[in-house]
Amino acid sequence: MDTPASYQPVARRKVYEQVAEQLLGQIGARRLKPGDVLPPERELTESFGVGRSSIREALRMLESQGVISAVNGGSFVVADAASPLNSSLRLMFTLDDRTGIHDLFELRRILEVEAAALAAQRHGAGHLEEMDAAIEEMAVSLADHGGERFIDADLHFHLAVAEATGNRLVLHSMQAVRDVVRRALMTVFVIPQSPESAVVEHRSIRAAIASGDPVRARQEMTNHLVRVEADVEKGVSNG
Secondary structure: OOOOOOOOOOOOOOHHHHHHHHHHHHHHOOOOOOOOEOOOHHHHHHHHOOOHHHHHHHHHHHHHOOOEEEOOOOOEEEOOOOHHHHHHHHHHHHHOOOOOHHHHHHHHHHHHHHHHHHHHHHOOHHHHHHHHHHHHHHHHHHHOOOHHHHHHHHHHHHHHHHHHOOOHHHHHHHHHHHHHHHHHHOOOOOOOOHHHHHHHHHHHHHHHHHOOOHHHHHHHHHHHHHHHHHHHHHHHHOO
8 A cells, every 4th residue: 555645734825925926917917017007005905805914015025026116106016027037136146145257247158149149140120220329329438438328338239139139038137137237347447448348349249240140249249258257357356
């Protein structure tokens, strides 16, 4: 006779967790879309038939996960799809002291090198225009010594490459890692010739993508990321 299976007691789920799960289901089903305002607390209390404290806990839970964000007047709106991953990555870099610059740039190479190859195969004219606009903004801000403006344009270029892949998860992943990358790049703007090199390298990546050559696009993106990582390490060591 077989030995009876060993079962674990079923945990009782908190009311606010069930509310949060249902709201998440509404967002996942696109009944609530990014930018949509959630119903007010009173309406949610009546709809779910629960106390206001449970609604507030559910909203706090979803806000902490980056699923919704607070706006003026105590309301909440559905966040962009990449926000939960963005929030998780920022938290991971804050809490895990073994996560360093090399880990970040290794992740970028894993993601962006292949993204450049896919962009070479799948891009449209609009994607190239976005890359051109980003490069032009980098060049202008470089002349004006605008560090933050330069970094924003740099990130705009990489997001345009990700969008050119046609893969939504690649794009969401790039959007998620953007804030962490931005902080790292602020250290290299003051490294002599580093911003100038970035402009040249972005033009080379764009040219490779425009030519439809995935092998060349991979190599140009690899060269760029390896060089930037080295400059970031210099910037960090120089304080």
